[in-house]
Amino acid sequence: MSKNHLVALNGSVHPLEEIPVLDFEIFQQAILDSAKDNNKLVCLTSDQGQRAFAVMADQTSKSFKVFQSIFPETFPSLTTRFLQANLFEREIAEQWGLQPIGHPWLKPLRFHKQWTSDQYSLPWTLGDPGAQDFYNIFGDEIHEVAVGPVHAGIIEPGHFRFQCNGEQVFHLEIVLGYQHRGIERALVGGPHQLSLKMMETVSGDATIGHSWAYLNLLEALAGFQISDRSSVIRALALELERLANHVGDLGALAQDAGFQPTSAYCGRLRGDFLNLTAEICGSRLGRDLLSLGRANFDIHPEYSQKMLKQLSEVEVDLLESIELLWNTSSVASRLEGVGIVSKENALELGMVGPAARASGVDIDARRDFPLAPYDIIPLPVALEDSGDIYARAKIRATEIKTSIRFVRSALNAIQNMESSTVAPETEYLPKLAPNSLAISAVEGWRGMIFHLAITDTNGHFERYKIVDPSFFNWQGLALAMQGENISDFPLCNKSFNLSYCGFDL
Amino acid sequence: MLTAELPFLALLLAHLAVAIFVPPFLFGIIAKVKALVAGRKGPPLIQSYRNIAKLLKKQIVLSMTTTWAFLAGPIALVVTGLGISMVIPMGGTESPFGFSGDMIFVAYLLGMSRFMSVLASLDTGNSFEGLGAARDATWSALAEPALFLGMGAIAFFSGHTSLGPAFFAVGSTWGNASGPFILVLAGWSIVFLVENSRIPFDDPAGHLELAMVHEVMLLDHSGPLRAFAIYGASLKLLVTGTLLVRICLPIKSVWWLDWPAYFGGLALLALFIGLLESVLARMRLIRVPQLLVAAILACTFGFLLLFLEPK
Numbered sequence: 123m124s125k126n127h128l129v130a131l132n133g134s135v136h137p138l139e140e141i142p143v144l145d146f147e148i149f150q151q152a153i154l155d156s157a158k159d160n161n162k163l164v165c166l167t168s169d170q171g172q173r174a175f176a177v178m179a180d181q182t183s184k185s186f187k188v189f190q191s192i193f194p195e196t197f198p199s200l201t202t203r204f205l206q207a208n209l210f211e212r213e214i215a216e217q218w219g220l221q222p223i224g225h226p227w228l229k230p231l232r233f234h235k236q237w238t239s240d241q242y243s244l245p246w247t248l249g250d251p252g253a254q255d256f257y258n259i260f261g262d263e264i265h266e267v268a269v270g271p272v273h274a275g276i277i278e279p280g281h282f283r284f285q286c287n288g289e290q291v292f293h294l295e296i297v298l299g300y301q302h303r304g305i306e307r308a309l310v311g312g313p314h315q316l317s318l319k320m321m322e323t324v325s326g327d328a329t330i331g332h333s334w335a336y337l338n339l340l341e342a343l344a345g346f347q348i349s350d351r352s353s354v355i356r357a358l359a360l361e362l363e364r365l366a367n368h369v370g371d372l373g374a375l376a377q378d379a380g381f382q383p384t385s386a387y388c389g390r391l392r393g394d395f396l397n398l399t400a401e402i403c404g405s406r407l408g409r410d411l412l413s414l415g416r417a418n419f420d421i422h423p424e425y426s427q428k429m430l431k432q433l434s435e436v437e438v439d440l441l442e443s444i445e446l447l448w449n450t451s452s453v454a455s456r457l458e459g460v461g462i463v464s465k466e467n468a469l470e471l472g473m474v475g476p477a478a479r480a481s482g483v484d485i486d487a488r489r490d491f492p493l494a495p496y497d498i499i500p501l502p503v504a505l506e507d508s509g510d511i512y513a514r515a516k517i518r519a520t521e522i523k524t525s526i527r528f529v530r531s532a533l534n535a536i537q538n539m540e541s542s543t544v545a546p547e548t549e550y551l552p553k554l555a556p557n558s559l560a561i562s563a564v565e566g567w568r569g570m571i572f573h574l575a576i577t578d579t580n581g582h583f584e585r586y587k588i589v590d591p592s593f594f595n596w597q598g599l600a601l602a603m604q605g606e607n608i609s610d611f612p613l614c615n616k617s618f619n620l621s622y623c624g625f626d627l
Numbered sequence: 628m629l630t631a632e633l634p635f636l637a638l639l640l641a642h643l644a645v646a647i648f649v650p651p652f653l654f655g656i657i658a659k660v661k662a663l664v665a666g667r668k669g670p671p672l673i674q675s676y677r678n679i680a681k682l683l684k685k686q687i688v689l690s691m692t693t694t695w696a697f698l699a700g701p702i703a704l705v706v707t708g709l710g711i712s713m714v715i716p717m718g719g720t721e722s723p724f725g726f727s728g729d730m731i732f733v734a735y736l737l738g739m740s741r742f743m744s745v746l747a748s749l750d751t752g753n754s755f756e757g758l759g760a761a762r763d764a765t766w767s768a769l770a771e772p773a774l775f776l777g778m779g780a781i782a783f784f785s786g787h788t789s790l791g792p793a794f795f796a797v798g799s800t801w802g803n804a805s806g807p808f809i810l811v812l813a814g815w816s817i818v819f820l821v822e823n824s825r826i827p828f829d830d831p832a833g834h835l836e837l838a839m840v841h842e843v844m845l846l847d848h849s850g851p852l853r854a855f856a857i858y859g860a861s862l863k864l865l866v867t868g869t870l871l872v873r874i875c876l877p878i879k880s881v882w883w884l885d886w887p888a889y890f891g892g893l894a895l896l897a898l899f900i901g902l903l904e905s906v907l908a909r910m911r912l913i914r915v916p917q918l919l920v921a922a923i924l925a926c927t928f929g930f931l932l933l934f935l936e937p938k
Contacts, residue, residue: 267754267837275834288761289912378838380830380909386665452827452908460911608758609912612835 126152127187128559130177132491133342135560138576141190149174149191150200156180156187157204162472162485164563164572166210168193169585171218171238177561177574181490186561193218199225206472209593219243229254232299232626237307251297252281259285259292267608271300278622286608294603294611296596301626309586313340313551322409325590325624330356330363330408331566332588332624335573337412338493339562343577344552346415351539353494355417358532359399359408361525364567366395368476368518368525369440371619375515376447378613379456387443394436398429414552426533433533437526444519457512461602461614464509473598475569475591476521477618480506480513487565499535501528514617554581568592568621590624639713639723641886646712649890650861651675653868653897660901675861682854690847692752700747701845701852704859707740711866714790716873719885721791728788730778733866734771737822740863741767748844755836759843762912766828766840769919770818776926777811777818781874784933794873810929812874817922819871821915823864826904828915838912868896 126148128141144152153176157163161178164186168174176189193214199222200207209231211222216230217237230244233251252271265286271279279300285293305320321336322329334356341348373388396406403411403419411418421429447453463473468481478485486503488496504520506513554577562573569591578584599618603611655672662669689697714729716722722729745764748756782788784807785796797808821828824841833839836846845856872892879885910918 265754265757267758269755269837274836289758376908378833378835380826380833380904381907382661382665382905386667390666450906450908452910455914456908456911607911607913609838611837613838 127156127178127189129183130186130188130559130561131184132186132487132493132561132563133338135342135555135558136188137555138190138557138559141188141559143173144189144191146174146191146194146197149176149189150198152176152189153178153200153207154204156189157206161187163204163206163210164472164570165574165587165589166207166214167574167585167587168214168218168220169576171220175559175574175576177572179490179563179570181485184491186491186563188559188561193220196221196223198223201225205470206594209597216243227257230299232302234299234302234304251299254297256283256295256297257285257293261287263287264292280622282611284603284608284611289607289609291603291606291608291611294600296600298596298622298625301623303623303627305627306586306588309583312583312586313554315551318413322407323623324588324627325592325621326407327367328363328566328568328571328590328621328624330359330411331564331571332573332590333408333412334360334493335562335564335566335571337414338564339560339573339575340414340552340554342560342562343554343558343575343581344414345555346552348415350494351420351536352415352417354532354536354539355402355419355421356412357493357495357499358421358529358536359402359411359417360564360566361529361532362395362399363408365522365525365529366392366399367567367619368522369395371616372444372447372515372518372522374619375457375511375613375616376453378616379453381447381450381453384443384447384453387439391436391440391443394432398432401425401429421533421536423537426537430530430533433526433529440522444522447515447519454512456610456613457510457515457617459508459510459512460610461511461606461617462509463598463602465507467601468509468598471597471601472594473569474594475565475567476504476517477514477595477598478569479504480517481509482507485570487563487570491563493564495532495535499528499531501525511613511617556581566591568619568624569595588627590621590627592620592622592625595620596625635723638720641720642712642717642723643709645717646709646862646865649893650865651679651858653864653893654857654861656894656897657901657904660898661905664902664905675857679854679858682857683851685850687850687852690751693750693847696743696746696750697847698747698852700744700750701848701855701859703743704740705855705862707736707743708859708862708866711736712862715866715869716791716794717869717886718889719876719879719882721795725789725791729790730782730788730793733790734774734778737774737863737867738767738771740859744844747848751847753847755839755843756846758837759840762840763844766821766915766919769916769923770821773814773818773919773922773926776923776930777815780807780811780926780930780933783930790870790873795879797874807929807932808874810925810932812871814922814925814929815871815874817918817925819867820900820903821919822867823860825900827907827910828918830909833909838909865893868893872896 126142126144128136130136156178161180164179165177174191174193178187180187199211201211211225212231214220215222219236236243267284267286269282271281281297283295284291321333324332369388370392373385376384399408400406463481465482468478468483488501489503501524504517506516556577556579558577560575564571572589574587575583576585595618602614654675659669659672711733713724714722745760748760781793781797785793787793829840836843848856876888
């Protein structure tokens with residue numbers, strides 16, 4: 123039997139004609155078959171509403187399977203048979219007006235007009251995202267609680283609709299799209315001079331993750347090689363980003379549980395990690411740290427030493443303050459057994475990152491689809507199996523420890539590496555391989571950040587698709603709240619801490 | 628009795644002055660203790676006064692759906708608090724307006740302030756405030772039996788139903804019946820923390836509209852109404868704290884020793900709250916009623932034990 127798909131590696135480029143074009147029915151069946159082999163759907167999308175592309179991640183062979191087909195005007199929905207397709211089909215319907223027939227909940231994702239016309243695809247889109255029909259439950263005792271898009275506290279806008287019986291939540295529906303900026307659409311015809319800046323702000327707290335994923339793709343398409351030293355600096359920055367966010371989240375979790383000590387200390391320590399990044403590049407979020415073909419800033423030996431020293435100082439306080447979180451029974455009672463996502467559900471929804479690992483799903487793009495230097499300095503994958511808030515917090519704590527170890531060995535390694543950040547500074551935008559497809563995956567702190575680019579005959583982006591880990595995991599949050607108390611929502615939400623703008627794009 | 632020696636007016640003024648000026652200071656102590664434990668400098672002790680003064684100067688924004696009940700909530704909180712402060716004994720002296728049966732009066736004034744603030748929050752039609760009000764009402768329904776049983780124990784032991792003389796009797800005979808009163812103290816401590824929305828029952832520093840109780844009921848109150856609500860909450864802390872302090876204060880002495888002892892007791896209580904909030908996390912809301920039932924049981928056993936104790 124001839125192969126019905128293309129096998130692609132992380133950061134590899136393939137001419138489009140290498141991907142077999144399947145009949146749409148066979149295309150869908152191929153996705154389902156691939157899913158039966160425990161492959162995960164990472165992307166299902168279209169370029170300009172005509173060709174259909176599906177990318178399945180295959181952990182065992184450390185590669186991606188790419189399927190291609192042509193979209194009919196209407197097509198039978200996969201969602202009822204394969205839940206991971208749910209949001210992708212809604213996205214396709216919204217962007218191109220293609221109709222997935224039989225989709226159980228065909229609502230817009232981001233409430234924008236079609237890319238190809240000035241029309242809204244779906245009848246729901248008239249008016250405010252929060253003022254739509256929601257999944258409803260009726261009964262004398264049932265009440266509806268609407269939260270957001272404006273929240274108490276400095277967080278992003280999103281609308282949450284709870285169907286409650288007293289304190290108990292029966293159903294939660296999350297509506298996002300308030301921060302839709304049209305990033306993917308702006309990249310059509312790119313890359314532009316400002317595309318990298320845009321990538322840094324796909325989700326500001328994952329600046330390194332998204333910009334690395336983008337650069338990895340661009341370098342592949344342009345045929346650039348980056349030096350070992352640059353890739354170590356990138357990984358170092360990525361782990362510092364992970365550390366800052368995980369530490370901040372554990373602090374925020376403690377704060378929402380009303381537990382002051384860990385909250386106060388982690389709040390400060392998060393700043394220390396951000397400052398380590400700032401000392402490399404001058405920006406606490408790592409803006410401008412990465413650039414095409416290289417890392418923008420070098421880490422000199424004396425600075426490595428300084429960072430190692432600071433790291434050791436911070437580590438002592440940090441581990442102590444996290445230990446306090448586990449050893450305080452009043453905190454444990456808030457975290458344990460609350461907001462459970464079972465392994466089956468996590469797999470069915472295609473959840474990624476720490477949230478998936480907390481439910482026992484053994485995935486980590488750093489191990490499964492490694493970019494240099496993760497192939498040389500491997501990281502153990504943190505796993506828990508209870509799937510509750512505690513597990514999600516515990517995963518963060520474990521990853522903090524492994525990331526600190528990684529940063530330490532990277533800082534040591536970098537001192538012995540030849541100082542060759544000096545890939546030529548590229549003011550110009552490189553010429554990209556035409557009519558090609560490239561994929562890129564980086565394990566950001568929330569999970570796998572997936573980018574896909576398809577170029578046209580002139581080597582410009584015909585389609586640039588970003589899949590932020592939050593795209594899958596928001597559904598996990600909604601599921602985790604079923605049957606829980608509404609007062610546990612803030613804590614549950616914080617344990618996921620998903621990106622609104624990363625979803626809204 | 629010291630009351631006979633002190634002019635009634637001086638006592639009245641003293642109670643009024645304490646009720647009006649001292650309460651925000653307790654908030655200041657709590658905030659300071661929490662900050663110091665967390666390694667921060669913390670706001671000045673008089674920050675709450677400044678906040679109240681600032682809010683008093685601001686405008687009130689009223690939703691179109693609200694009625695007089697919305698205004699009545701914070702006002703009732705202050706009025707009932709002042710009312711209670713007139714009948715509870717503060718610093719070793721009796722209260723200015725104490726009367727036989729004022730225990731019941733105090734309990735029902737607390738209930739009334741609760742009732743009015745629940746009404747005020749329901750009046751907005753805000754779904755969060757409704758959630759908060761439901762929680763508040765549930766908890767107070769469970770806290771009330773504990774309060775009454777404790778009062779019953781004190782009344783039974785002292786033979787008085789007025790708080791002033793009753794507390795003297797308790798205070799001067801701690802040694803005789805300490806067991807029952809330790810139980811009452813334990814039960815009332817829980818009631819005290821619930822009534823004042825402190826950790827582990829509610830997080831006064833919280834900002835999570837879905838999990839809050841007391842704060843969420845005040846989301847729509849602005850300007851002077853909010854100032855009243857903050858001052859009223861601190862006043863409630865003072866009057867309910869006074870009940871705890873007066874059980875603990877050992878013996879009746881001369882007024883110039885008893886009053887400082889009373890203030891010292893209040894400061895210690897605030898310190899204790901600050902420390903508690905520094906080391907404890909908030910409970911899950913569904914567990915709160917369990918602890919309140921424990922409070923009821925503690926007070927019940929305190930009451931029953933008195934039948935065994937020699938008078």
